[in-house]
Amino acid sequence: MTSQAMxxxxxxxxxxxxxxxxQGRHCEFLVECPNVMERGFRKIRSIKVExxxxxxYEYPEFQGQQCVxxxxxxxxxxxxxxxxxxxxxxxxxxxxIKCANHSDCKVTxxxxxxxQGRxxxxxxxxxSLQAMGWCNKEVPSIKVNSGAWVAYQYPGYHGYQYVLxxxxxxxxxxxxxxxSTQAHTNQIQSIRRVQH
Amino acid sequence: MTSQAMxxxxxxxxxxxxxxxxQGRHCEFLVECPNVMERGFRKIRSIKVExxxxxxYEYPEFQGQQCVxxxxxxxxxxxxxxxxxxxxxxxxxxxxIKCANHSDCKVTxxxxxxxQGRxxxxxxxxxSLQAMGWCNKEVPSIKVNSGAWVAYQYPGYHGYQYVLxxxxxxxxxxxxxxxSTQAHTNQIQSIRRVQH
Numbered sequence: 001m002t003s004q005a006m007x008x009x010x011x012x013x014x015x016x017x018x019x020x021x022x023q024g025r026h027c028e029f030l031v032e033c034p035n036v037m038e039r040g041f042r043k044i045r046s047i048k049v050e051x052x053x054x055x056x057y058e059y060p061e062f063q064g065q066q067c068v069x070x071x072x073x074x075x076x077x078x079x080x081x082x083x084x085x086x087x088x089x090x091x092x093x094x095x096x097i098k099c100a101n102h103s104d105c106k107v108t109x110x111x112x113x114x115x116q117g118r119x120x121x122x123x124x125x126x127x128s129l130q131a132m133g134w135c136n137k138e139v140p141s142i143k144v145n146s147g148a149w150v151a152y153q154y155p156g157y158h159g160y161q162y163v164l165x166x167x168x169x170x171x172x173x174x175x176x177x178x179x180s181t182q183a184h185t186n187q188i189q190s191i192r193r194v195q196h
Numbered sequence: 197m198t199s200q201a202m203x204x205x206x207x208x209x210x211x212x213x214x215x216x217x218x219q220g221r222h223c224e225f226l227v228e229c230p231n232v233m234e235r236g237f238r239k240i241r242s243i244k245v246e247x248x249x250x251x252x253y254e255y256p257e258f259q260g261q262q263c264v265x266x267x268x269x270x271x272x273x274x275x276x277x278x279x280x281x282x283x284x285x286x287x288x289x290x291x292x293i294k295c296a297n298h299s300d301c302k303v304t305x306x307x308x309x310x311x312q313g314r315x316x317x318x319x320x321x322x323x324s325l326q327a328m329g330w331c332n333k334e335v336p337s338i339k340v341n342s343g344a345w346v347a348y349q350y351p352g353y354h355g356y357q358y359v360l361x362x363x364x365x366x367x368x369x370x371x372x373x374x375x376s377t378q379a380h381t382n383q384i385q386s387i388r389r390v391q392h
Contacts, residue, residue: 049351052327070324072351072385073333079350102320124298125321127391128266131248137269154275155245155268157353189268192388195323 012096013050014069020045020076032095035060044091047074053099053148053194055163056080056091063181066161067091068150070195097148097194098167105147105193107164113140113175121145125192128155139188142179144171148194151179155189163194208292209246210265216241216272228291231256240287243270249295249344249390251359252276252287259377262357263287264346266391293390294363296343301389303345303360305330306337309371317341321388324351335384338375340367344390347375351385359390 018024018041027039036044037060052071058064067080074080111117126132144166153159162179165171173179176186214220214237223235232240233256248267254260263276270276307313322328340362349355358375361367369375372382
């Protein structure tokens with residue numbers, strides 16, 4: 001067991017079910033799972049997060065579309081998917097997210113790639129970056145100074161999700177391609193802190 | 197023109213289109229619209245909010261499912277709908293929302309109807325009420341002390357949306373039936389401030 005996995009034990013707990021509304025085959029996890037198919041699951045249709053946060057991925061090995069999973073009940077896929085045109089029933093891997101306290105979170109947005117150009121430092125949630133004064137719909141690069149954040153394609157926390165962590169990539173996302181192994185868009189219109 | 201409408205002029209602006217990606221017939225609004233069909237629209241498929249926030253409703257006269265619309269681009273229905281099992285293309289009325297500054301917002305949740313029982317005072321966004329210590333998935337009554345908030349069925353700001361305002365119902369929501377003219381659920385798992 002790696003030290004990261006040991007740290008996770010006891011602090012994170014998620015249960016997945018093969019059918020909606022917490023029915024059918026289920027399994028509980030305290031540490032990351034790189035491939036639920038290896039546990040005999042072919043799909044996930046409901047999720048209960050008893051202690052979070054977690055990040056779920058469309059494909060094994062933490063690839064593809066991302067969904068942040070904070071404490072609570074997700075009785076069917078649309079409760080976790082921010083992108084309803086694509087039914088992300090197939091969360092096939094997931095791992096824990098390390099957060100900071102809400103008041104300690106900080107992220108810096110840059111209007112050029114590689115942390116160039118005009119920058120905005122944020123310490124709060126922004127359901128509309130445009131309303132804050134950000135003129136573009138793109139965010140070319142992002143530095144997470146502390147905590148974990150989730151950025152969204154559309155205002156009001158809708159659309160594709162990209163989890164951004166201080167403890168991943170050293171918090172440095174030099175271009176939109178760094179947001180994800182499979183970034184579906186370079187548009188970011190809202191951003192918020194991930195909650196413990 | 198009512199005093200409310202006069203106040204709105206210049207501070208709010210939204211444009212609606214009949215087709216996705218800001219195509220086809222369109223119309224700009226500076227004040228509330230109780231029925232877009234009276235303007236010749238049979239549907240809305242994309243929306244641009246130049247100055248907000250607004251609230252959109254499924255039916256005329258501010259009835260039915262609600263969608264909060266903060267500044268930004270909504271190129272198709274799933275960018276604004278929190279409930280993807282029901283395609284809310286038919287936002288048929290909308291009105292402006294009055295907010296407070298983010299730092300001045302306050303809301304109180306009660307675990308009994310009519311503001312009875314244990315209470316929680318919130319001044320920040322909570323993507324998971326359970327993570328904050330709220331034990332139920334229901335919120336029987338809510339008092340908005342200042343600003344405007346939006347409560348969601350699922351964690352992470354997914355599912356049905358209920359806009360809660362200090363300047364509406366005097367901020368008093370005595371039971372879940374008061375959240376909406378057509379409350380689809382009494383579950384609330386996340387809540388956040390609405391942004392100017």
